Amino acid sequence: MAQVEIITIGDELLIGQIIDTNSAWLAQQLNLAGFAIKQITSVSDNREHILQALELAESRANIIITTGGLGPTADDITKPAFAEYFQSGMRIDEGVLADVTAYLTQKGRQVGENNRLQALVPEKCTVIRNHIGTAPVMWFEKNDKVFISLPGVPFEMKELSSSRVIPKLKERFKTPKIYHKTVMTNGLPESVLADKIKDWADALPEYMKLAYLPSPETVRLRISVSSFEQNIENMVNEQIDKLQPLIGKYIFAYNDEYLQETIGKILSQKNATMATAESCTGGSIAQLITSIAGSSQYYKGSIVAYANETKMALLDVPGEMLEKFGAVSKEVAEAMAKGAIKRLNTDFAVATTGIAGPDGGTPEKPVGTVWIVAASKDKVISRVYTMNIKRDINMRLASSAALQLLRFLILEIE
């Protein structure tokens, strides 16, 4: 497999002002395209240091990709460093000059001398024009090795890599076919999930790779195949079918669809509506649901009832019930869900009430105790969870658990 090295250039990376997300993105995309990454290096805007990094990378890899250091100011010196490395003179590229002029004109800005200099490129490079910014991609070849300079602005780098650079690299180097599919699960901690699917994972063919990608809410299982064979999609799907009897109910979607999108699709298909009644999640569920464009079709709103007074006034939770069972109780959670269905006039509702922390716990109801209810007009499911981590994580976990519980209720999953 062709080996790639990525060199990110810029002082801002070395003082920790900016986290280098470019190289992680590039590494991921290049992997998916069938290339192996040998090393990632971040260096400052320093001539000698850039030259040394290029030389060392050339000694290890077939393809060397740099990002950054292409701005119009004097501290950006990637271009002269490349010219020196390839012992090349400079020329004005008329295509790049046209792009820079068009870009600045469109933004209502003047073309200054600094901008004209952006059209100056080493004579020995092939230019790939940048249709969404000012710095072009420069492509050099030397002894069967390829050197590519990309702009450092993330959205330009990503767009140019996806549409121009990676396709061109795939033509230039022989790469295997890659297929991957992600299984989205909610409700099983990573270690429990791993136990449940251990035999399945052990029996996967050797050319199939399994990665656990956990977040507080969701454990994503990514199955990848890299092969020169055809028909690899079917090979992956056959294995995924075998997961159904093991963890089927926890799988809500595939390929980076999140629970709030799944819930939206389910409700749209049924032409149904929902509401939320949130205490300890404090609006987090509402925020997740409304993050999806078009959610106003099925989502009528939330009553974030942080105070007991609000639970009584807006969700019709009886004062005696709060008195008798406390705000964090099954009874109150169920009353909140029913109150939301009635007050917001919906088919479904979820409700949460709990102790998000860090204070407010008691021996009986420690921090992290959360009652979650999903309800329709004639059915209720209630669960209590103990998620004693950090306040923000507790809130995220409770929000996703509520959405999963609603999915179980609507789809009648036991």
Added chain:
Amino acid sequence: MAQVEIITIGDELLIGQIIDTNSAWLAQQLNLAGFAIKQITSVSDNREHILQALELAESRANIIITTGGLGPTADDITKPAFAEYFQSGMRIDEGVLADVTAYLTQKGRQVGENNRLQALVPEKCTVIRNHIGTAPVMWFEKNDKVFISLPGVPFEMKELSSSRVIPKLKERFKTPKIYHKTVMTNGLPESVLADKIKDWADALPEYMKLAYLPSPETVRLRISVSSFEQNIENMVNEQIDKLQPLIGKYIFAYNDEYLQETIGKILSQKNATMATAESCTGGSIAQLITSIAGSSQYYKGSIVAYANETKMALLDVPGEMLEKFGAVSKEVAEAMAKGAIKRLNTDFAVATTGIAGPDGGTPEKPVGTVWIVAASKDKVISRVYTMNIKRDINMRLASSAALQLLRFLILEIE
């Protein structure tokens, strides 16, 4: 200034599965402690490659810090690589063994042979024990250079660096005194802010560095001084005082205090309460406010009124008003804020109504149009904003704008 190189070790970094946030965090903290970062390198769990990276780093820097590759499994080979680099045998460290045993016992897990191997360290290193995990810090010295191996788990790495490693490095190397203060602003775009403070920024003494750290909601201005002089705190504070007449009203706090915390402090001081009535922000403001521990003292809740029906039923917005002016209007936003004060029985409320996008815009009210209102029982401030970016960013911008407007109302800032 002492030069540092950071080497992050792990295959997962090179396939883009994990974004290397460790090195950015370390670079930032080391900079603030008075060290300069020369290079950041990510390499795979490969013996030769690690040895080469150590050798190259030694040729350029005074301090070489590695993270990762210290797990109990066979693919983690940082430890033998260090032993080989320093031509050192291995020994069992009893302190580390005690830590590993205590850590696993506390988690209810058995100590296996793999775990015992975690107590094996090169003879030539000094061990810094890890009180929150299993992999110890290893500290090597060679020809006036220091080599440090840190665990890769971010929270362990951060805790051990802050409490043990950076203090020890500051004793070992002469470092300048560093002071920095961050000015938190909301309400001025970065370019407008930069214009307003241009003369001030140009007049800053040369030894004072200004960094703009923009996010959608907040532009943070970080002023740093690195000096062997005393009294540098006063030097920074004197400059910050001069910002007041220029951008005073937009400054809500210092040193990474966020607007939701500022609002919480203001309300607590006044012993006052607030509520929110959210349409286009969909619970985001509630989520921000309740992210602060103790917010139940001043926050009673939110009515997330996504549907017009909900605005009428729960916030008493008259149907005729919605008919006449539309949901996205000054009139409706003000009625929502008043409805929230009444229904949730609070001193203050904020309300939002707008078109978050990507669809739903009209020529008169394009996507991104948002009415925001802050109200008390006898005062109302209303503003219309046009923030046409992406749905999620629109919602974040509108939420922070609402909190800033509430701050203006409560503090009577014109």
